[in-house]
Amino acid sequence: MAFGTSLEKLDRRWIFLLVALLVLIPLLFPLKLPLAVSGPARHFYEAVEAVPAGSIVVLAGDFDPASGPELLPMTASVVRHLFRKNVRIIALELWEGGPPLVDAALHDIGDELGKKYGVDYVNLGYKSGREAVMPSFGNSFARTFPNDYSGTPVSALPLMAEADNFSKTALFVNISAGYPGTKEWVQQVQGRFAVRMLSGSTAVQAPEIYPYLQAGQVLGLLGGMAGAAEYEKSIGVPGPATKGMDAQSSAHMFIMFLILLGNAIYFSRRRERR
Amino acid sequence: MQISMDFGVWVAAALTLFIFSFLYKDNPFYKFAEHLFVGVSAGYVVVQQYWQVLWPNLLQPAMTAGTPDRWKFFVGGFFCVLLFARMVPALSWLSRYTIAALIGTFAGLKVTGFAQAEVVEQVRATMVPLWSAADPAGSFNNVILVVGVITTLVFFFFSKEHKGALGATARLGIWYLMVSFGAAYGFTVMSRISLLIGRMQFLLDDWLGIVRF
Numbered sequence: 001m002a003f004g005t006s007l008e009k010l011d012r013r014w015i016f017l018l019v020a021l022l023v024l025i026p027l028l029f030p031l032k033l034p035l036a037v038s039g040p041a042r043h044f045y046e047a048v049e050a051v052p053a054g055s056i057v058v059l060a061g062d063f064d065p066a067s068g069p070e071l072l073p074m075t076a077s078v079v080r081h082l083f084r085k086n087v088r089i090i091a092l093e094l095w096e097g098g099p100p101l102v103d104a105a106l107h108d109i110g111d112e113l114g115k116k117y118g119v120d121y122v123n124l125g126y127k128s129g130r131e132a133v134m135p136s137f138g139n140s141f142a143r144t145f146p147n148d149y150s151g152t153p154v155s156a157l158p159l160m161a162e163a164d165n166f167s168k169t170a171l172f173v174n175i176s177a178g179y180p181g182t183k184e185w186v187q188q189v190q191g192r193f194a195v196r197m198l199s200g201s202t203a204v205q206a207p208e209i210y211p212y213l214q215a216g217q218v219l220g221l222l223g224g225m226a227g228a229a230e231y232e233k234s235i236g237v238p239g240p241a242t243k244g245m246d247a248q249s250s251a252h253m254f255i256m257f258l259i260l261l262g263n264a265i266y267f268s269r270r271r272e273r274r
Numbered sequence: 275m276q277i278s279m280d281f282g283v284w285v286a287a288a289l290t291l292f293i294f295s296f297l298y299k300d301n302p303f304y305k306f307a308e309h310l311f312v313g314v315s316a317g318y319v320v321v322q323q324y325w326q327v328l329w330p331n332l333l334q335p336a337m338t339a340g341t342p343d344r345w346k347f348f349v350g351g352f353f354c355v356l357l358f359a360r361m362v363p364a365l366s367w368l369s370r371y372t373i374a375a376l377i378g379t380f381a382g383l384k385v386t387g388f389a390q391a392e393v394v395e396q397v398r399a400t401m402v403p404l405w406s407a408a409d410p411a412g413s414f415n416n417v418i419l420v421v422g423v424i425t426t427l428v429f430f431f432f433s434k435e436h437k438g439a440l441g442a443t444a445r446l447g448i449w450y451l452m453v454s455f456g457a458a459y460g461f462t463v464m465s466r467i468s469l470l471i472g473r474m475q476f477l478l479d480d481w482l483g484i485v486r487f
Binding site for chain 2: 013016019020023024027028066067068069070096097099125126127128129131132135145146147149151184186187188190191192202203204206207211212214215216217223224225226239240243244247248251252255
């Protein structure tokens with residue numbers, strides 16, 4: 001099978017080039033493929049929508065710039081959705097690279113919607129200790145984070161006087177890229193403090209979160225850029241995730257084609273050997 | 275088209291292209307970007323750890339008169355210092371006390387959290403009704419779930435040779451595992467393509483200003 005032989009010897013850089021073109025072209029010339037909102041993303045939206053105005057929500061941004069394309073759009077959408085409903089946000093990060101990213105989302109969208117730092121939102125910043133931080137945070141926000149991200153004592157922030165543990169909050173949203181992340185928050189906090197929890201995670205991690213979703217430990221799930229795009233659609237504010245979906249779909253089609261082609265060559269070779 | 279005038283954006287764009295150049299072949303530009311990333315990351319982590327953790331949680335309360343139970347911070351600080359004893363071979367054994375405390379704390383935390391979230395809750399979630407006349411589709415999903423859990427557990431039962439009924443059940447468990455691996459692979463592909471899309475969006479929008487995302 002000459003065709004199969006030549007493909008087996010194909011320089012893989014041609015495949016890299018094709019994937020790059022399949023991503024680049026739909027970004028330049030959008031195909032506007034339809035986007036349906038899946039069950040887990042709809043449940044995520046409905047859980048945020050059900051939070052009463054004036055409530056406090058904890059947002060843990062456990063990621064760094066490496067997973068920004070997937071998790072920044074969903075962070076921005078969650079912040080926008082909560083602020084639009086006049087819900088207040090206490091943010092924290094357990095990844096070193098997270099604080100500036102979450103801080104930028106809070107300040108940019110907060111400024112746009114007229115929210116005031118310390119009253120409508122607080123960014124507590126980063127704390128090392130990974131999952132050891134989680135039960136400590138569940139017991140006392142202020143003891144775990146004596147200062148916020150910019151070094152201001154939390155005792156000087158009015159919002160922090162209203163909630164020092166999860167009993168005073170309506171919802172917990174975790175945007176997670178890995179360890180520590182949603183798995184650890186479920187293990188250390190969700191059951192122990194009876195927290196209503198949502199998860200937005202990288203696509204790589206999403207299959208590990210589905211059992212928690214099925215068990216009701218997590219009420220809604222946004223998986224990867226597709227989940228972020230579905231949430232953007234739900235809140236009616238298309239962003240970078242929605243605009244990346246055409247590129248995502250075209251690259252997926254190509255990879256599926258390669259998998260089928262590879263299998264066809266494998267089985268034809270096996271038949272030849274017999 | 276509105277090319278960025280921001281120096282930082284140009285640096286980020288150049289480093290992105292340096293990293294992409296590895297796809298063609300290894301080269302000095304890629305090496306430069308890789309080493310720069312490692313160095314900058316290490317410096318960033320040190321600064322974050324000092325100002326966000328060491329200072330507010332240890333040094334500041336330890337140095338402030340009137341901090342409640344101030345002695346606790348000195349005890350914590352002492353155990354932190356013991357970790358550095360590893361750098362002196364004759365005293366390296368001292369670091370074991372701190373490491374023992376860390377391991378003991380983490381093991382305790384992990385066991386309790388894991389038992390509740392991964393064992394009790396997950397077992398409870400598999401105890402679902404196999405038939406409900408009001409929800410046949412849901413019943414079908416429940417049957418798939420319960421059969422999947424049982425057959426996969428049987429596959430990991432190695433005390434008896436997988437033959438006969440046990441072998442057939444274990445084989446079904448393998449099919450379930452294969453489906454889960456396929457799903458995991460699909461999600462991984464989605465994640466990696468998303469990262470490429472993110473960089474492309476940065477180059478086209480923030481740097482070149484060809485398209486606005």
